Amino acid sequence: MKKQCPLGEQHPLSEKEEERIYRWIVHGEAEKADAEAWRQYQNWLQESPARAHKASQVDGVWNHPEFEKAARLIGSTLPLDTTAPTPRRYRNPWYLAAAAAGFLVAITVSLLQPSNPSIDAGNRLYATERQQTSRNALADGSTLDMSAQSRVAVDFSERERRIRLYDGEARFTVAKDRQRPFVVESRQASVKALGTVFNVDQRGDITELTVLEGLVSAHPLNRPDKTQHVAAGERVRISGNAIGPVQKFDLHNYSDWLQGLVQVENIRLEELLVEFNRYSDTPLIAGDRHTRNLRVGGTFDLKDIHTNLQILATLHGLAISESGEEIVLRSNGNSTHSSL
Structure with a gap:
């Protein structure tokens, strides 16, 4: 029987291909990329199974929970550049990653072995543009619905199903699999479910979780000790190291956005302008502190941003100015006049 070789041995990557993957995942290019860059990178990975396999390996090691511990341990013993302007700058920041990875050899051996093809098929990057939504069938039978201007990375393994919401908003209809928990991480939060339907909305420094079916657990990203359970008909907001309280809704x-609406209270x-900006042709900005912190609520039509702004201006005494490149809302005392 012919022995199967790992993808990397069948189709070795060039040095430039490996460098692009490392720069995207390790050097942080993914964090700075816009939707178009994400789509180009995703298409580039899909052109070659070896590229996709390598990216899955690197991402698995770099985001492994033990990596940060190893990095801290190595960091305390690395030589410092005493000639640098800042007192603690390493001569080569890549050396820290390489050294820490060396401490993870025993852990990462299983990650670097050829993966189950059905698992590899679940590792993908997804991105939507302004005013664009998408529905995606995932390899495990779950469904990923993405709102506009959203970026999501899907990383399925034999032990868990992990999703990273880098930007935007998404609804998850989760296929039941008790052997593999379904975990969604945003910048602020970690949400865990087995089989349920829930929505995760990342607005700046706040993540809002809304549960439509079943039960999920959620906690601030680095504070699992603050875990709360959120059931259908409940939502919770997470920011920094704080979570809650859990609020009920009808x-x-x-x-929500799947019906072309945004419903807030x-x-x-x-925060509301973050929602509008995903569907607006022109960037919307709150021009002063009072306007930014103004408390608002209601149901708004995402297909008619113009009318939404007029309503807000009338109700809250805001002035609206349009320059062509942006639309700015500012406090206008008791005035209800809108120039838009």
């Missing part, structure tokens, strides 16, 4: 009257206007 499931029967619930609407007592949030800052700055």
